[in-house]
Amino acid sequence: MNRPTVQLAAARGQGGVTVGSPLPTPVPDPQYLFPDNHATILRAPAQALVLPPKSQLELSGPVFGENEIRPGDADLTRQGAGEAIGQRIVVHGTVTDSWGRPVPGTLVEVWQANAAGRYTHHTDRHPAPLDPNFHGAGRCLTDGQGRYRFVTIKPGPYPWRNHANAWRPAHIHFSIFGRSIEQRLVTQMYFPGDDLHFQDPIFNSIRDERARLRLVARYDHQLTIPEFANAYRFDIVLGGADGTLWED
Numbered sequence: 001m002n003r004p005t006v007q008l009a010a011a012r013g014q015g016g017v018t019v020g021s022p023l024p025t026p027v028p029d030p031q032y033l034f035p036d037n038h039a040t041i042l043r044a045p046a047q048a049l050v051l052p053p054k055s056q057l058e059l060s061g062p063v064f065g066e067n068e069i070r071p072g073d074a075d076l077t078r079q080g081a082g083e084a085i086g087q088r089i090v091v092h093g094t095v096t097d098s099w100g101r102p103v104p105g106t107l108v109e110v111w112q113a114n115a116a117g118r119y120t121h122h123t124d125r126h127p128a129p130l131d132p133n134f135h136g137a138g139r140c141l142t143d144g145q146g147r148y149r150f151v152t153i154k155p156g157p158y159p160w161r162n163h164a165n166a167w168r169p170a171h172i173h174f175s176i177f178g179r180s181i182e183q184r185l186v187t188q189m190y191f192p193g194d195d196l197h198f199q200d201p202i203f204n205s206i207r208d209e210r211a212r213l214r215l216v217a218r219y220d221h222q223l224t225i226p227e228f229a230n231a232y233r234f235d236i237v238l239g240g241a242d243g244t245l246w247e248d
Helices: 038-042 056-060 209-213
Strands: 007-012 017-019 088-097 107-111 137-141 148-155 171-179 184-190 228-232 236-238
Touching: 088 184, 137 148, 209 236
Parallel strands: 088 228, 088 236
Antiparallel strands: 007 017, 088 148, 107 137, 107 171, 171 184
16 A cells, blocks of 8 residues: 555645645655565566656546446445345545545545455456345545545455465455546555454555554444444545555
């Protein structure tokens, strides 16, 4: 989990994020190479990154807007002929900049495993059942106060063979887009009280405990829907001392 080399911060008075805005205090940044996560041994760059200059085409398009969102895209429990299997949950929060200002009109996407811990993807061979009514991906735009909301299923943990008896804790992937396709940040949301946190090298590659815990959602009883779904709050901060950490 690393912060991008090109820092992103919210644009004042408009939706999306812009490149190069100053951030108050750097967020603790794990190393690209974290040997406990075996994948980084092959993926980590051996030399310093070289960032080519942005062209006008990259900075200006394509642009995301309300026409990209279809009715029901934020409800992952109704993606088939019936309802998805599993514990229904509401995941909500705000997207703010490093000064606490809301970021409206930002495209938020999520993807996740199903309740049995399996992704709807041809490369996932985990011997767990697939749910024909759960595709595991959704999207929405933040409103004028920077708020987003999804209805989904609590994902299950799954094995991933990184180390002996390795299991990924339950998590949901988040993608935050700015006003063009090259402005994108990706992170993961975890659940409170998960017994698998201690042995997950992706989660624990963030050595700063406060920064690590910012990736753990908070149970929100106030927005829990009676007899339907528990609620979790996950606020996303684009930089600064309390910023969300991102994947490179």
